[in-house]
Amino acid sequence: MSLAVVYTRANQGVDSPLVTVETHLSNGLPALSMVGLPETAVRESRERVRSAILNAGLEFPARRITINMAPAGVPKSGGRYDLAIALSILAASEQLPKAKLATTEVLGELALAGDVRGVQGVLPAVIAARDAGRSLMVPAANTDEATLVVGATTFAVTTLQQACQHFVDQPLDELVHSRNTAQADACPSPVDMADIRGQHLAKRALLIAAAGAHNMLMVGPPGTGKTLLANTLPGLLPTLSEAHALASASIRSVAGQPLNAGQWAVPPFRAPHHSASGVAMVGGGRHLTPGEVTLAHAGVLFLDELTEFKRHVLECLREPLESGTVTIARADYRVTFPARFQLIAAMNPCPCGYHGDSQGQCRCTPERIARYLEKISGPLLDRIDLHVEVPRLDYRELMGSEPVDDLASGSAALRERVVSARERQLVRAGVLNSRLTAAQLESVCALNKDSDALLQQIVERLRLSARACHRLIKLARTIADLESSPDICPKHLAEAASYRGISALSVLPAL
CATH class of the missing domain: 3.30.230.10 (Ribosomal Protein S5; domain 2)
Incomplete structure (x- = not known):
């Protein structure tokens, strides 16, 4: 036949x-x-x-x-x-x-x-x-x-x-497994945390974001170091597990991007330009190619000049931030891409960039500032755990010597703290804190009496949504993990609340 x-x-x-x-x-x-x-x-x-x-x-x-x-x-x-x-x-x-x-x-x-x-x-x-x-x-x-x-x-x-x-009659030799198992202990980073002057609050927030894979937004005038801070994040992240590394490498293979066997387990760091379209961001096109959110799977998606992105492009991020996937439908079939990424964003406070600056250079009207900020919707901001101000540095902070604290030791030492915190999270729940489900919160993030009282006052006074409340608890759990604390204490909740633009001291002055 x-x-x-x-x-x-x-x-x-x-x-x-x-x-x-x-x-x-x-x-x-x-x-x-x-x-x-x-x-x-x-x-x-x-x-x-x-x-x-x-x-x-x-x-x-x-x-x-x-x-x-x-x-x-x-x-x-x-x-x-x-x-x-x-x-x-x-x-x-x-x-x-x-x-x-x-x-x-x-x-x-x-x-x-x-x-x-x-x-x-x-x-x-x-x-x-x-x-x-x-x-x-x-x-x-x-x-x-x-x-x-x-x-x-x-x-x-x-x-x-x-x-x-x-x-x-002449069988080929089988390809030998040649993955580089002796990978570097740290992911390559163009900037070391020790090289950044000042901005203690932003550096602390970046450490917390790295420890729990939390989303983060930095707001400040031009030239204050927002992009520089974001570029230190790869040096704080551990290498990927084999499953995540294979998933990330598979995405690059489908997208036709070259693979480096020596760096195959390095978390991806994607930084698309603000002119990117919706298809470029979430994927699609004639042959359904993966977008930036998928290329950043198991890694970081950095959006610089956040308000310069088209509003509908930013709204495309809401589903993958919540579900970790992107589903693209065609007339006769559907394709689902993985998109479990960590969002790091940076923006100016107004169109000219100097609203609230100590030098008083802003000339924007309130209406113009309102239209500028309307590009970022409330539901998108609700999905970002840390909102951090990056102010202008004075001359003494910029040129003087850095104070010796836990953030002055450099990215290598901070990465060890991140790795240790992530190991606690994986042993406890199998996932990082930012990806805990609502059901897992009850067992993983149980609050003592004092912490529960503080959280209740914050939620009632500031009318937080259920999502914002859950994200606040997850953030506090990560801060506790960085301190090797088995419980979430009021001080952890207070710090977590401050990173969401909430002053916990105004709610409970006794803290």
Whole structure:
């Protein structure tokens, strides 16, 4: 029977569903038809495959060829199926043994000369093939990401002829797992915390944000160090766990971004320009590519000049900040991207940037300031745990020596405190404090009598929403973890309230 089956993988979001390429040869006029919902780039593969087979010194069968790519409900785009189609035609014409193809999945785009070119989204396919118990043949250009997955069996090919020889009589050497396990203890950071003068409150808030993965907003005049402070955050963060590192690397693979095996576990730090569109921020487009919120998954999304972003772009952040995912719907299918990121934002207090500045340079009218601040909605601000003022420094603070305190030791020492606090959180609840569910709050963030009394006064007097109340408790829990305190004390709640623009001392002067 002139029928052959070759397995390959599609690219659907960050998932890689199985696609079966079925090729049947029958009598009739020479022709090649392709079914199974292939898009234009896939239908064009018939010419690439024909030329590649002939230039590899093999025979292209002069028969009626029918190729079915199942399941038909999975959209198929790009040239990633070329190699699988070519091998299925060769197997159906009995130029390759069919039995050996049953245990191997194939990915690769073919050049007219028979060379195998690299494709996007190889890493999710490697993970899926490993879980399915099959080996995976990938282009040599994708070797680095193919070797990141422990337990996977992968082979790299450069030409169609080499791929055929692997199944006939010259098996390829299995790619050796080459992940760099001796990773740096700290993530690369362009700025060390010890290099920043003054801004003790902002540095303290940044330490807390790093310890619990809390969202943070910095407000201040131009040139006060908001962007500089944000750039110190990567140096405070620990490297990712293997699961999170693979998820982040899979996203970069799908997006076609290069992977560095030596830095594959470094949390991503994304800083899109304020001209970014809604599609660029949350993903989408013709082929449903991931957006900035997904590229920042398991890492940090830094939005400088927050009020310069279009309002509808900022509103797109509300769902992923709450759910940790982004779902993009099309007429016949839906794709869900992971988007569990930490938001760090910076903005000026008014259009000219100097409202409330000690130098009194602001000339903005109250109406103009109100319109400026209306770009940021209340629901978005409600999802940001720390609201921190970054004021202008005077000459003595800017040029004088820094006082010796717990924040003057530099990013390396502060990172140890962050790692220790995060370990407590993971042992206690399995997640960081900012990601605790409402059900977990009762057991993880139980309040004593004094703390409960203070929280009640804060909530009643300032009319906090349920979300704001829960975030306040989570923030206080992180502050307690930094001090190795088993309980949330009133002083922890007072500090947490102050970072949300709330003066706890005005509520309870006895503190």
